Amino acid sequence: MNTMASISTPAGASSPAFGAHPGYRRMFAPDQLTLGIFLPLRFYQGDMQALAGQADLVADIDRHGFAAVWVRDVPLFDPAFGDAGQVFDAFTYLAFLAARTQRVALATGSAIFSLRHPIDLAKASATIDQLSGGRLVLGVASGDRPAEFPAYGIEHAERGARFAQSVAYFRALLR
Known part of the structure; x- marks a missing residue:
C-alpha cells in the first residue's frame, strides 16, 4: 500500500454530518430506544442448514421496526478464536x-480495513449504500484475529499503520 503513504489523514466528520444519513438516523434516533440484531443468529458448525432462514428473519425484523442488522467481517475461520464468526462475506x-x-x-x-484494499472497500461500501437508499453504517476495525494476517501476507504488528493508511485512502476515494 505504498501508494497510500502520500494521502493525509483528514479529520472525521462530526455527528451532525450524519444527521441526514438514513442508516445512521435509523440506528441513532433521537430520544428513542433502538434495537438491532447481530448475525449469525445461529453458529455455523460445518452445516450450512444452521444459517438457513436468517434472511427471512431479517426481513421480519425490518417489518417489525428494528433499527439495524449487523454482520461481522471475518475473513477466515480460526477455531482457536472461540467462535465461528460470520461465514458469509460481509459486503x-x-x-x-x-x-x-x-x-x-x-x-x-466491523470491516477489517487492514486486510482489505481501500479501493475495494470504498466501491463495495458505496455500492451497498447507494443501492439500499443510504442504509449502510460502516463500522471499521484493524483486525483482532492474528491467524488471518499471514494468509494475506501481512504482519499482524503492521495492522495499526495499515489501518490508518487504509482509512485515509478510503476517505480520499469517497470524496
Whole structure:
C-alpha cells in the first residue's frame, strides 16, 4: 500500500454530518430506544442448514421496526478464536439483505480495513449504500484475529499503520 503513504489523514466528520444519513438516523434516533440484531443468529458448525432462514428473519425484523442488522467481517475461520464468526462475506451478505429489506440499517461490525484494499472497500461500501437508499453504517476495525494476517501476507504488528493508511485512502476515494 505504498501508494497510500502520500494521502493525509483528514479529520472525521462530526455527528451532525450524519444527521441526514438514513442508516445512521435509523440506528441513532433521537430520544428513542433502538434495537438491532447481530448475525449469525445461529453458529455455523460445518452445516450450512444452521444459517438457513436468517434472511427471512431479517426481513421480519425490518417489518417489525428494528433499527439495524449487523454482520461481522471475518475473513477466515480460526477455531482457536472461540467462535465461528460470520461465514458469509460481509459486503455480499449486506447487499443480499438490502434487497430483502426496506428500512433497517445495514451495519458492519466491523470491516477489517487492514486486510482489505481501500479501493475495494470504498466501491463495495458505496455500492451497498447507494443501492439500499443510504442504509449502510460502516463500522471499521484493524483486525483482532492474528491467524488471518499471514494468509494475506501481512504482519499482524503492521495492522495499526495499515489501518490508518487504509482509512485515509478510503476517505480520499469517497470524496
